[in-house]
Amino acid sequence: MRYLLSFFRFWYDFIVGDDWTVALGVVLALVLTALLAHFAGAWVVLPLSVLTFLGFSLRRASRRT
Amino acid sequence: MVEALTIVLAVGLTRGWRSALIGTGAALLVLALVVLAFGPALGRIPLETLRLVVGALLLVFGVQWWRKAILRSSGFKALHDEDATFLEESEAARAQGAVRSSGLDAYGFALTFKSVLLEGLEVAFIVVTFGASAGQLGLAALGAGVALLTVLGAGLLLHRPLSRVPENSLKFAVGLMLSSFGTFWAAEGAGARWPGGDLSILGLLALYSLASWRYVSWLRRENVLRSSGHQVRV
Numbered sequence: 689m690r691y692l693l694s695f696f697r698f699w700y701d702f703i704v705g706d707d708w709t710v711a712l713g714v715v716l717a718l719v720l721t722a723l724l725a726h727f728a729g730a731w732v733v734l735p736l737s738v739l740t741f742l743g744f745s746l747r748r749a750s751r752r753t
Numbered sequence: 754m755v756e757a758l759t760i761v762l763a764v765g766l767t768r769g770w771r772s773a774l775i776g777t778g779a780a781l782l783v784l785a786l787v788v789l790a791f792g793p794a795l796g797r798i799p800l801e802t803l804r805l806v807v808g809a810l811l812l813v814f815g816v817q818w819w820r821k822a823i824l825r826s827s828g829f830k831a832l833h834d835e836d837a838t839f840l841e842e843s844e845a846a847r848a849q850g851a852v853r854s855s856g857l858d859a860y861g862f863a864l865t866f867k868s869v870l871l872e873g874l875e876v877a878f879i880v881v882t883f884g885a886s887a888g889q890l891g892l893a894a895l896g897a898g899v900a901l902l903t904v905l906g907a908g909l910l911l912h913r914p915l916s917r918v919p920e921n922s923l924k925f926a927v928g929l930m931l932s933s934f935g936t937f938w939a940a941e942g943a944g945a946r947w948p949g950g951d952l953s954i955l956g957l958l959a960l961y962s963l964a965s966w967r968y969v970s971w972l973r974r975e976n977v978l979r980s981s982g983h984q985v986r987v
Contacts, residue, residue: 702874702878710816710817714809722944725943730940733940735960735961738961746968750824753829
């Protein structure tokens with residue numbers, strides 16, 4: 689069990705890193721993109737979400753430092 | 754790979770090259786097996802699903818790099834210093850005591866194996882995801898191999914860490930590219946259609962570069978104002 693937990697922790701740190709909210713934001717933005725896929729402008733959702741979540745994440749990181 | 758090379762050099766120069774090179778070789782072998790195992794397996798998944806999953810992973814992974822690069826550029830995170838790492842690792846290797854003349858030095862082997870494997874996993878991840886999504890696994894692996902040989906060759910030739918390589922700028926660029934490709938593939942996998950097709954990747958790269966510049970400027974300003982004791986309204 690300990691090895692399994694270490695395995696998942698390693699991959700979590702490797703992919704998600706310091707701020708899980710960015711990963712959650714990407715997933716939510718992808719769900720929204722899929723829901724709006726039949727609209728021509730659906731492509732704007734993901735880049736705008738990335739920039740927004742990244743901005744919030746940077747703001748939090750700068751305040752923690 | 755520059756960071757891994759620094760540790761291999763520190764171990765090689767302080768504890769001997771035999772264990773350092775065997776550890777490096779063993780890690781490279783494991784990485785090659787990872788690429789060989791996962792690359793063709795990903796190639797069997799339908800392209801749309803593959804791009805959604807791989808794009809999302811690349812994007813999350815890339816934004817992590819990008820975020821760290823912005824924090825480093827704005828002074829909120831320490832910059833990588835290969836010379837300092839080299840000194841620290843050399844000191845730690847010396848502190849392990851004398852090396853036996855015969856047999857494998859366990860410390861040297863374990864440290865180089867772990868460093869090359871962990872650093873190399875990032876490369877393997879990029880090779881597998883990029884190669885599978887673009888249907889060009891061989892070309893992606895070849896590109897990574899050439900980069901690896903260049904870094905190793907330069908390190909062995911100079912016999913010192915590659916501290917002049919603008920590692921932080923390179924990581925910034927890689928984070929931006931991973932995020933741009935990840936955004937493009939993930940949105941496409943989710944069903945969105947990009948105006949201009951593949952050319953949108955360049956547009957994303959330009960947009961993310963511009964945003965980086967704005968974020969770095971804002972954080973630097975905040976850093977300066979905070980240092981001078983002012984409260985900042987963001």
